[in-house]
Amino acid sequence: MTRTAPAVPGPTRTALLYVRVFDGHALTEPCTVVIDGGVIAPHTDASGARLVDGTGMTLLPGLIDAHVHLHGADTLAVLASHGVTTALDMATWPPRLLASLRRVPHLTDIRSAGTPAIGDGGPHARIPGMSKDAVVRGPREAGEFVAAQVSAGADYIKIVAEAPGEGGPDRETLDALVAAARTHGRKTVVHAATTGAYRMALDAGADFITHVPMDRPLHAGEAARTAAQGQVCIPTLTMMEGTAAAKGIAPAYRSAVRSVAALHDAGVPILAGTDANAQPGVPFQVEHGASIHHELELLVEAGLTPVEALRSATVLPARHFDLDDRGAVKPGLRADLLLVDGNPLADIRATRALRQVWCAGVEQVAGV
Ligand SMILES: [Zn+2]
Known part of the structure; x- marks a missing residue:
């Protein structure tokens, strides 16, 4: 790097x-x-x-990467040098590290979800160093989790959904997390890389759905419902491509691309996000900064025009994440x-x- x-x-x-x-x-x-x-x-x-x-x-306009993970001030310098002037962090802990990356003069400006909400049995619970505070065991813990994130300064709430039965928060817990976030005036970003998780994110009414299913392409009806509910997608094709290659499952990436095309055809706002991270134990480490340019290219390959791709990294993330300036x-x-x-x-x-x-x-x- x-x-x-x-x-x-x-x-x-x-x-x-x-x-x-x-x-x-x-x-x-x-x-x-x-x-x-x-x-x-x-x-x-x-x-x-x-x-x-x-x-x-x-x-x-400076590029906005709508899905990154931060590791230190070096990350901000690398992002800035590649034209990413705003980074929307989707999980960084502990809060002390995150606080040190906010309002760093002269570098990439960030917003963050802080610690994400996860179930106690899914793949995210096994990521090395995952915060114990991330686990939400049922709807009754949802309010306390969201209140803790808000008091730690979270700009929005990130929730990791898995297909039902695969160890993520169950449907009631997901609904309770989204409702609690709304009570606190925070939007929700739900991770959904399978159609099962995607359906839960639809049912819960999450503001943003990040990743796209890799098990099969979304149907036109699912895409239309996403649009009708005013939900916004951050597909992270760079991560989907890297994960499919790392696992040797090329059809999974083709599914992801077809899902993006379906969402785009349905009129769902699409934001450029890379899932840039240097986290051990995840399927693929996406390089910070350089990856936003790759993501724009993948979005164009998936059917966006270059103007739409540029909007996905500028005006649209600013609008949907309430960055008026x-x-x-x-x-x-x-x-x-x-x-x-x-x-x-x-x-x-x-x-x-x-x-x-x-x-x-x-x-x-x-x-x-
Ligand atoms: Zn991520």
Whole structure:
């Protein structure tokens, strides 16, 4: 994994000249964008600013990876260097480690679920070092678990569902966890890598379902129900691909891709998430940072247009995770920005051609 030097605060004003901007739907004509302090300026006055010639380049909102696991400040530096300016963590403990990764100046900004809720008999209970606090033994423990996560600062609640009878929380417990989260004003993200778990996540009304089933493709009816219930999917195709390869089960990945296509056809919002992790004992370790670019490519292979793939890592995660200050290149928003060579709307692989990255206006050491 690439290690980068710590980012140093740059000049307070930078003007990007002749750059074409991804406005969420298309590229603008070449224009000027001014970074002023940590935000995008409401004007294009370049006087006194450091000038960057963006001719032939595209300016994107900083990428949001909607499914990562964090291990330390090094992880944030690697994410930032690859253009991931916001990382949505789906399980990091203990709370002390997590607290040390929040609001780290000049690096990737995070939100986190803290400790996930798991059953006492599934594969997650056997992950080395899994927190004992993660186990929820029945609906009566749901309220206490959610209250503990909220008081530890959880931004949302992560729940690991397994197919019925495979050691995850049972249906009543899952329902109780989702209800308790709602009471506390927190959204829920439910892990579902089998159709059995997916159905439980549908029944429970989880806000987000992460992964996609690998045992068979989702039916059109299941996808339509996901859309009708307003649920959002974070498929983590990079993890599904790696897991299928590690286990030698290629058809499982083809199922995952077909599930994404079904969800996309049904109009379910799809978010780019990689499941980046360096956790021993899990099926596949996904590299932080570089993997978001791979995920965008896999989403395009699954049927999203390049514009939809870019939206899945910018405007859509910002909207659905209530991050009102980012996800677009607009005056007043955080200057989380990515300058790339070429046009990723024509070829999504252009997101890898990173020239510069800014986290809240601070230039990073870019390198994919
Ligand atoms: Zn994960």
